[in-house]
Amino acid sequence: MASILDHFIVGLFVFCTGMLCLYGLHLYVLVFLYRRRQGAARAAQHEQIASYARDRSDGDWPGVTTQLPIFNEADVAVRVIEAAGASARQGTGPRADSRTTPLAFTKAMACA
Numbered sequence: 161m162a163s164i165l166d167h168f169i170v171g172l173f174v175f176c177t178g179m180l181c182l183y184g185l186h187l188y189v190l191v192f193l194y195r196r197r198q199g200a201a202r203a204a205q206h207e208q209i210a211s212y213a214r215d216r217s218d219g220d221w222p223g224v225t226t227q228l229p230i231f232n233e234a235d236v237a238v239r240v241i242e243a244a245g246a247s248a249r250q251g252t253g254p255r256a257d258s259r260t261t262p263l264a265f266t267k268a269m270a271c272a
Contacts, residue, residue, distance in 0.1 A: 226244070
């Protein structure tokens with residue numbers, strides 16, 4: 161009786177080990193396929209962005225709303241808003257327009 165149980169356990173172990181090996185091999189195949197396709201996809205994305213930038217003037221770009229998860233941290237909210245405003249003024253971030261919330265109003269909301 162012990163011999164049959166031993167054979168069953170060893171067989172189950174070999175089966176599970178083989179399945180794990182196949183799973184690992186499958187992951188390596190997926191990584192290989194991803195890396196092979198990555199260059200062409202990235203080049204296509206850059207071309208599409210460059211085409212969009214060429215065809216649009218500065219006023220035609222869509223507005224973007226960025227929502228940041230800040231939980232009960234008024235000082236952090238103020239620093240994030242000031243940093244976003246500074247990047248907008250320097251031209252390194254989204255441009256400030258009439259939809260931008262005034263900083264004093266935002267500080268009051270953050271402290272509430």
